Amino acid sequence: MLRRQRSRIEACKYKILLVGEQLRFQMHVQHVIEERRFHFRTYKACFVGRDAVDWLILNRHAHTRDEALMCMGLLQDQEVIHHVCDDHSFKDEHLFYRFRRDDDTYLQNKDLRAFFKGQHLFDKLLASRAVLRDFHVPGVVYRDSFMGRELIDWMQESGLSVTRDAAIKDCRELLENDVIKHVTDDYHFRDDDLIYQFSMDFHQPYLLSDILSFRRTSSSSSSSGFTRSSVELTVLRRRSTPVPMTSSPRSAADDSSDSSRNSLPSPYPSPSESSADDIRDRFHSGSFSADSTDALQPKSVLLRNVTVQELEDPDTPYIKxxxxxxxxxxxxGFVIRGNSPAYVQTVDPNGPAAAAGIKVRQFIYSVNGKNVLRMDHKSVGKLIQQKMGVVCIVVMTHKRDAADPR
Structure with a gap:
């Protein structure tokens, strides 16, 4: 459920990027994007804000100037376009703007890098038709899909990747960024006969005004998705509410007493209809329920949903x-979340967990020698608290986070 909701959000975001790329192509063809000079300086491949608004209305990409301004502003928010000197938001004035694809500044944004890499791969595959095909399984047909092994073979043969390992790494990055997916969202990318497909049709034509509906869909999915499924928390502190990761460093005087730690601000706002005693009892019991405290739940720190099967895979990118x-x-001093597998949601920077090396986004593999991958966060929390004072935990960290000092 959580994975599907995240995929919908990512699909909306990539549709906005696709609208921007289609717009860039059309503006180049119709010479809206050209080399321009101002104050003896040359600006390559840029367009004028006011001229772009005129062109958008003339070509029915927007109905009014205000709508055009709003849509171009959304493209700028997604870092598709920018002012040539990064001094202005998009305005209906004689100011120069440029697509980041035209000056390669998109390379600084991982979402844009993944999108353009996926688009390039999609175009190549569609042109060759060597790998993409329909797969028929009982009760369903997967259109324009591909086998992982066949894609890796093709990427090597076509020169897109020098080695097989490099091709696998590229495909795993595309899946982690929701550009491609396993057809049932059950597996990470593998070099075998599992079936995958692109998360969107890169050749679907759009108008600029379409991004307004994409934006609404993305906001709706975000607000209703990431706060409902598997959002319960287990707070692994015994006599106080958890402190936020962003709390400021304490002075030496603060360290002299536990009461100072208890007075640090909580990341959870107190609901007006709940008494302080109710909130305290729920914290001391070790967890909150998703139904009773939606307003208290922070957004998940996970970059994407991860299954137990993926963690147990011999080729998993997670390190124990x-x-x-x-x-x-x-x-x-840390908070765990999730139902099979449980993971670290929050770490008190001044608590024992942080000192021992616990980090957010780590998955709990075992507690005192017991495998807990298939247990929910409440059960894992009880195991951790059974032996008060000392606990031995095996955690799993993604390779990309293993070198992160945070």
């Missing part, structure tokens, strides 16, 4: 390491 923690007078 053992962490031994000794609680202080307050507790262990």
């Amino acid at each position: 390491h053992t962490v031994r923690m000794t609680s202080d007078s307050v507790g262990y």
Whole structure:
């Protein structure tokens, strides 16, 4: 459920990027984008804000100047376009703007890099028709799909990747960025006979005004998706509410007493209809329910949903390491979340967990030697709290996060 909701959000975002790329192509063809000079300086491949608005209305990409301004502003928010000197938001004035694809500044944005890499791969595959085809399985047909192994073979033969390992790495990055997906969202990318497909049709034509509906859909999915499924929390502190990761460093005087730690701001706002005693009891019990505290739930820190099967896969990109923690007078100082597998949502920067090396987005593999991948966060929390004082946890960290000092 969570994975599908995230995929819908990513699909909306990539549709906005696709609208921008189609717009860029049309503006080049009709010479709206050209080399221009201003104050003895030459600006390559740029367009004038006011002229672009005129062109958008003339070509029915927008109905009014205000709508054109709003849509171009959304493209700028997504870093599709920018002012040539990055000094202005998009305006209906004689100011120069440029598509980031035209000056290669898109390389600084991982979403744009993934999108353009996926679009290039899609165009190549569609032109060759060597790998894309329809797969018939009982009760369903997967259109324009491909086998992982066949795609890797083709990428090597066509020169898109020098080595097989490089091709696998590229495809895994595309899947992690929701450009491609397993047809049932059950597996990461593998060099075998599993079936995958692109998350969107890169050749579907759009008008600029379409991004307004994409934006609404994305906002609706975001607000209703990431706060409902598997959002319950287990707070692994014994006598206080958890502190936020962004809390400021404490002074030496603060460190002298536990009461100072208890007074640090909480990341959860207190609901007006709940008493302080109710909130305190729920924290001390170790968890909140998703139904009763939607307003209290922070957004998941996970970049995407991860299954137990993916963590147990021999080729998993997640690395295991053992962490031994000794609680202080307050507790262990971290929050876990999720139902099979459980993962670290929040870490108190001044608590034992942070000192032991616990980081957000780590998955809990075992507690005191017991495999907990198929347990929910409440059960994992109880195991951690069974042996008060010391706990030995094996966590799994993605390779991209393993070198992250945070």
